[in-house]
Amino acid sequence: MPRLGRIGTAAAFVALAVALLPIADLRMASHDPWAELGRMGAGLLSPDFSSLGALSYAAALTVAFAICGVALGATAGFLLAPLYRFAPVRLLCIAIRSIHELFWAILLLQVTGLSATTGILAIAIPYAGIFAKVFSEYLDEADSRPAAAMPPRADFVSVHFFARLPLAAREFQVYLLYRLECGLRSSAVLGFVGLPTLGFQLDTFFKQGMYGAVAAVLIIYYVLIATMRLWMHWPLAPVYLIGSIGFMATLTTPPMAQGALIRFLTSDIVPAPLRNGDLADGETWSRFFDWLHNLLVNQALPGLTATMIVTQIALVLAGFVALIGFPLLVRPVIGRFGSIIGHIGLVVGRSTPEYMLAYIALQVFGPSILPAVIALGLHNGAIIAHLLGRQSAHVHESLRQDAPRGIVLYAYELLPRIYGSFLALCLYRWEIIVRESAIVGLLGIATLGFYVDRAIQEIRIDRAVILLLVTMLATVAIDYISRKFRAAIGIEKLVAKKDQVPTSATNLHAAISGR
Amino acid sequence: MLRFEGEALAYGSTTVLADVDFALHPGERVVLLGRSGAGKSTLLNAAYRRLAETLPEIALVPQEHGLVPQLSVFHNVYMGRLDARGAIYNLANLAWPFPSQRRSVAVALETVGLTGFDRKPVESLSGGQKQRTALARAIHRGGRILVGDEPVSAVDERQAALLVDELERCFETVLLALHDVELARRFATRLVGIRGGRIHFDRPTAEVSNGDIHDLYRA
Numbered sequence: 172m173p174r175l176g177r178i179g180t181a182a183a184f185v186a187l188a189v190a191l192l193p194i195a196d197l198r199m200a201s202h203d204p205w206a207e208l209g210r211m212g213a214g215l216l217s218p219d220f221s222s223l224g225a226l227s228y229a230a231a232l233t234v235a236f237a238i239c240g241v242a243l244g245a246t247a248g249f250l251l252a253p254l255y256r257f258a259p260v261r262l263l264c265i266a267i268r269s270i271h272e273l274f275w276a277i278l279l280l281q282v283t284g285l286s287a288t289t290g291i292l293a294i295a296i297p298y299a300g301i302f303a304k305v306f307s308e309y310l311d312e313a314d315s316r317p318a319a320a321m322p323p324r325a326d327f328v329s330v331h332f333f334a335r336l337p338l339a340a341r342e343f344q345v346y347l348l349y350r351l352e353c354g355l356r357s358s359a360v361l362g363f364v365g366l367p368t369l370g371f372q373l374d375t376f377f378k379q380g381m382y383g384a385v386a387a388v389l390i391i392y393y394v395l396i397a398t399m400r401l402w403m404h405w406p407l408a409p410v411y412l413i414g415s416i417g418f419m420a421t422l423t424t425p426p427m428a429q430g431a432l433i434r435f436l437t438s439d440i441v442p443a444p445l446r447n448g449d450l451a452d453g454e455t456w457s458r459f460f461d462w463l464h465n466l467l468v469n470q471a472l473p474g475l476t477a478t479m480i481v482t483q484i485a486l487v488l489a490g491f492v493a494l495i496g497f498p499l500l501v502r503p504v505i506g507r508f509g510s511i512i513g514h515i516g517l518v519v520g521r522s523t524p525e526y527m528l529a530y531i532a533l534q535v536f537g538p539s540i541l542p543a544v545i546a547l548g549l550h551n552g553a554i555i556a557h558l559l560g561r562q563s564a565h566v567h568e569s570l571r572q573d574a575p576r577g578i579v580l581y582a583y584e585l586l587p588r589i590y591g592s593f594l595a596l597c598l599y600r601w602e603i604i605v606r607e608s609a610i611v612g613l614l615g616i617a618t619l620g621f622y623v624d625r626a627i628q629e630i631r632i633d634r635a636v637i638l639l640l641v642t643m644l645a646t647v648a649i650d651y652i653s654r655k656f657r658a659a660i661g662i663e664k665l666v667a668k669k670d671q672v673p674t675s676a677t678n679l680h681a682a683i684s685g686r
Numbered sequence: 687m688l689r690f691e692g693e694a695l696a697y698g699s700t701t702v703l704a705d706v707d708f709a710l711h712p713g714e715r716v717v718l719l720g721r722s723g724a725g726k727s728t729l730l731n732a733a734y735r736r737l738a739e740t741l742p743e744i745a746l747v748p749q750e751h752g753l754v755p756q757l758s759v760f761h762n763v764y765m766g767r768l769d770a771r772g773a774i775y776n777l778a779n780l781a782w783p784f785p786s787q788r789r790s791v792a793v794a795l796e797t798v799g800l801t802g803f804d805r806k807p808v809e810s811l812s813g814g815q816k817q818r819t820a821l822a823r824a825i826h827r828g829g830r831i832l833v834g835d836e837p838v839s840a841v842d843e844r845q846a847a848l849l850v851d852e853l854e855r856c857f858e859t860v861l862l863a864l865h866d867v868e869l870a871r872r873f874a875t876r877l878v879g880i881r882g883g884r885i886h887f888d889r890p891t892a893e894v895s896n897g898d899i900h901d902l903y904r905a
Contacts, residue, residue: 317753317754321769323739326768333776
């Protein structure tokens with residue numbers, strides 16, 4: 172790793188993003204985006220709740236999918252966590268969580284159709300990988316002395332449940348609640364691929380230009396997210412879970428052909444030249460390599476290039492949004508009124524799923540990578556700003572009495588103290604932005620998701636699987652590079668949970684491993 | 687049952703005790719003395735690890751107790767015998783304690799003077815009560831040998847003496863670190879003094895003079 176220093180590293184990222192601008196397709200493809208935006212704004216200001224029945228049903232399903240998916244994912248992650256130190260388990264978890272739940276959904280649609288199973292598994296599978304990682308980290312961080320004091324020949328399971336788990340149980344609970352919030356977001360977004368959640372309603376109303384109804388969907392969604400901690404109480408959790416399972420059971424599922432799973436595993440995902448040819452024949456293999464070469468050069472490469480262009484520009488944009496956004500949360504900088512506006516703006520920015528933001532931006536600006544960059548930059552920037560805002564409130568409490576106010580406070584006292592954390596958080600989000608850039612391709616932006624979606628439309632699942640593997644490798648590679656950067660500039664420990672306000676530990680995990 | 691011959695014992699990667707010659711025989715009650723940081727814990731930990739390899743019937747009272755604060759006193763004491771049953775029995779007893787186990791744990795709690803505390807979470811106890819819980823866990827475990835690192839440091843002198851008497855009654859062989867020299871003299875069959883990263887003396891209690899002890903603690 173070259174020694175760039177903290178300022179140098181940020182400058183290098185900005186320089187790379189600027190260098191990418193000329194080759195990035197950032198034009199506004201829409202004829203008259205401002206008129207469209209005007210119509211949208213007018214619609215949003217006059218929400219139309221006329222189809223409240225359908226919306227309530229979709230909202231209830233959104234919650235039910237989230238609860239079932241998160242419960243299943245958490246259970247699997249809970250069981251995998253103590254095994255996370257074994258390489259095969261760790262690799263499995265890395266693999267399943269590097270694929271976005273929307274990708275899981277479109278893959279599962281081939282097997283389980285437009286059913287409750289598809290929606291639940293699409294959330295549960297990637298979440299299981301995330302839960303396993305985070306739970307295992309909590310277990311590692313917990314006091315290890317009780318386990319060391321156990322009888323020498325006590326079995327692994329008993330020691331785990333008596334002397335490890337109770338020490339991390341509280342963190343598990345807090346994290347689970349945070350993940351449920353993510354689950355609500357994921358569940359809503361699954362509507363965009365056809366599952367009957369809020370995203371489906373949003374998509375339908377958007378396509379009909381019914382912006383008042385769009386506003387109603389968004390309002391219901393925000394209310395759901397904002398009130399979650401009021402209705403989600405631990406003693407009620409079993410009731411919600413049983414209720415959700417019951418609700419799921421009432422969904423009618425379009426019939427799937429017999430043996431869809433077997434066909435998927437043994438035929439659909441096998442590369443076409445191998446499926447149709449004789450494996451002992453050298454000719455088959457040469458056709459396979461041609462197939463692979465074509466796929467990699469003509470689809471994976473342009474897709475990956477676009478994904479990385481979106482990622483790098485969006486990352487820098489997110490950084491700027493965060494730097495401008497976090498002081499808006501600090502009252503001594505911006506004043507009382509300003510901080511209220513700042514809070515609302517950032518809450519909306521971070522609780523609207525990036526996919527939904529990209530969808531809306533796409534309607535306004537038309538198909539180029541501009542909507543993707545804007546959506547990912549705003550969403551991730553708002554998340555980083557939120558975490559930094561909390562940290563600066565903490566910093567501000569411990570400042571000297573005669574500390575300055577306003578912009579001077581920001582520039583001289585807060586920013587220098589927060590800058591290391593800022594860089595660390597940006598580097599943590601980097602990998603997540605890669606995953607998100609790939610997924611917005613489903614909207615028609617030419618990133619990897621676009622090619623995955625096209626392969627699936629053409630029922631060429633074998634191609635989709637290879638493209639998803641490329642996506643996975645890109646995510647893992649960026650994760651690795653990000654870790655090297657963090658180590659090289661000495662910020663690996665900067666956001667260690669112990670330096671944080673206690674309640675933000677889970678938010679930090681959100682930044683590190685969440686989406 | 688245990689023998690170190692000219693070994694170097696390390697804490698992490700730093701050697702704390704060099705050239706250790708130390709043996710422990712069945713029926714002995716050995717107490718380690720020395721200033722804090724002298725290496726008593728290092729020797730105890732090494733001894734425990736070595737003994738546990740061949741002798742699973744060993745009980746431990748570690749420094750800082752190693753209790754699970756979120757669990758009840760009952761569960762913490764029960765954990766002393768986690769190896770006596772299978773995982774399924776243990777998990778069932780974690781969720782819904784068996785009356786037979788409650789009775790059995792109550793015996794150990796009575797020995798350390800914590801009768802009636804079994805349903806309290808350990809995090810709600812005082813320092814002394816936590817230490818008694820750790821002792822109760824070792825007593826509940828039982829076995830042929832006890833290794834304890836300052837097991838009575840958090841209770842007053844009179845109770846410390848009573849608790850040490852209980853340990854003597856419950857275990858055939860005992861290896862302890864204590865800071866109370868009077869108590870050590872009364873309890874131990876052999877005293878081991880540690881100073882400057884070495885074993886300074888290792889003699890039957892009667893042959894250790896006050897001068898030897900004074901040497902150990904002087905600056």
